[in-house]
Amino acid sequence: MAAVRGSPPKWKVQTVEELRKMFKSHPVVAIVSFRGVPSNQMQRIRRELRGKALIKVVKNTLVEKALEELEDNYKKLEEFLYDQTALVFTDMNPFKLYKLLEETKEPSPLKPNQISPVDVVVEKGPTPIPPGPMMAELQNAGIPVAIERGKVVVRETVTVVKAGEVVKPEVARALSVLGIKPIKIGLDTRVIYDNGILLTPDILAIDVEKIKSEFAEAYQKALNLAVNCAYVTEETAEILIMKAVMDARNLAINAGLPVKEVMPEILAKAHMEALALASLLPESALDDELKSLLSSRVVEKKEEVVEEKKEEEKKEEEKEEEEEESALEGLGALFG
Structure with missing residues (x-):
């Protein structure tokens, strides 16, 4: 039986219906770009996401058709449908999904006539390239090179291409020879839909280590505040008891209270004070x-002074040795 003129092909209708069901059955959906991703990398990404998320690549027009009959904020996703688009359906936390998608990216070289998304800087220093015709390739790309100890070295740090500039073929070849891969290719997240909320990369990109550090700092400040104002919690109870014990000991020692636990410290303090007082009396007033x-006590003080003097002399010698080494390095740099 011939299809009715003007009606859409059956496979399109089935695809739209399948997409609609997937949108409804998954609370989190990412719209990503796979522009420039090689087929082998795409296959690897599918394998890595298996069991965690489902990648669907369909025409943008079919996705728009599926979104038309959906409620909530799905309609807002249409503005992110352009160029080469893939959908990622999952039940994962959107921030975990974004991190997972970022991890699919691999370092990649710049291609000739491509617009560079970043500044590309070639650092000063040695290269793995032996002397030969490749030096001319590097020089043509604007990279200052020379031969040192049988190796090609970059004489000074140079920016060979700036963000937004077209990559010249000679620059692309030079970067390839040097093994420089300044960009990453993979699934590039445009937006993630999470139960009616649209999350863009500027919201999803979280520095985990920085957040951990901030949490640790906040915890420490809260703990210090609680201890200083004697606010009893499960975390501060032990610290407060230890602090109270130390305060009580110090009070008893300074007040000279004859408490069993601090008697050794009180006697030691009294002994030191007695010696200090005796040192002020004439020798005729002292017994043997x-x-x-x-x-x-005088001998002990002299030994302490000698030790301090030795330590100072040692530090001075180390400082002089460092200055001599620094001077020798300077001469070495001057005379090659």
């Missing part, structure tokens, strides 16, 4: 025991 104790 006090004279012996004071002389021992």
